[in-house]
Amino acid sequence: MEKLNTTPKVYLIGAGPGDPDLITVKAVKAIALADVILCDRLVSPEIIDRYVNKKTEIIYVGKECSKNASTPQPHINTLIVDHASQGKTVVRLKGGDISFFSNVLDELKVLKQHHISFEIIPGITAASGAAAYAGIPLTARGYATSVRFLTYYKTEILSDAYWKELGTSDDTLVFYMSKGNLNGLVDRFLAWGKLDDKKIAIIEQATTPYQKVYTSSLEDFHEKFGDKDFVSPSLVVIGKVVNLHEEFSWVETSIQEGIYFKSVTNGTLVSNNQNIIQYAV
Template identity: 45%
Template sequence: SVGEVYLVGAGPGDPELLTFKALRLMQQADVVIYDRLVSPQVLDLCRRDADLIYVGKERDNHSVPQQGINELLVQHARQGRRVVRLKGGDPFIFGRGGEEIEELQAAGIPFQVVPGITAASACSTYAGIPLTHREYAQSVRFVTGQLKNRTSDLNFDELVHPNQTIVFYMGLHTLERLCAGLIEHGKPVATPVAIVSQGTSAHQRVLTGTLESIVELQREAQLPAPAIVIVGEVVKLRSRLAWFGESERGQANA
């Protein structure tokens, strides 16, 4: 008989931010197929005798291409196994979860999806930066900083309006172009920016500056990926609201 696939969001890294549902399914799984953004501490919570299969997902260099991952899921489920597809953050927010379950649906394999705390939410919280705030931001937007074909294909006109918070996922390696694009399209150069690197982990570091200064600050600080980039007035609140201990190298204009 056919197995089942659970597409599970592992959250941002801190294993205490896993949900009960995620852990329950991880402990029932015969096979766990996971990628680079799942923390080792989370992986340790899988069933002891489950097969763990790493499918990578380096930027621009997927260890297993997406189509291969889709096929792995189908193949293991067809062998009657309970498969957990474990993804960093949330499967439906830049997680390509939709593509994976489209394949399962087409193959007639039952599936469930478990939301996880997405990086934008967890990392901003652990950095003391509310994504919305009555006075500063009435909306928040999640955008991928990973630009197709290495050319800027973001619609910057949409991103320069005031009173919104923008969170770029995977924006570290395109930081310079993102800041330049926002400035060119009219976003004030003094707009506060934060980089949250390895958010929620013991290695979390936060760098704050402005659209004008952050590129140079990051050049000096060299915070590592994974990281999110937060743009908006709410970043200012961090100076008062930070609560999670970390070593911080730069703090400019914030």
């Protein structure tokens, strides 16, 4: 395999949304060079099995805030600096894209502070992967001229004024990390929104063998899905473009039930790699 420029000591890499075939060629080359990989939960175990050298040390630093099972960011920063300072090639591997709703800024700051060279390798973000695999073009002509990426993991994160503006906008709205507040999110649109023919889609475990897509009008959401606990990760799309899902959906709805991104159990990931260490909280 052709080698990358090995001057950078740390590679910050997006692994894509789930389907292991969606990782970039450049990411695969960097992963193959790694002495140490700090790996998030939302990374396909098949990526580890396919592309990681069996001698590479893999450190699980996943985040599951809803289960109070997250590795503290300062601890992750310390691990990156400690290993890079030993002259090792370090890969920080995250699901989706490295720059979308992640703590990459904290990691960039600590790398600059310690004068450690780095390279950022983007990945396909969850919004692109989920929308593509659900047959929902996010800026389809005649439906939306722009798209916004948001999060609603805390109810106080957006002001009433901003909600009102969102509710009347014709933009496609994509919400990350918001499944725990879905009922409240829908209530905001019912209170402030210009509903027209907008719909909501919840895409569970996008691009994986367990992908499921649920759609509804905003008015009918509570009746259809108000009591449902969607599987993590779930991405939410709101807008007129959701109406295109039924016509252009090309991935057969999975009849399988399961969890694709499993947590570390008893110190091991679901992977054939034998060099995995868990840093539990």
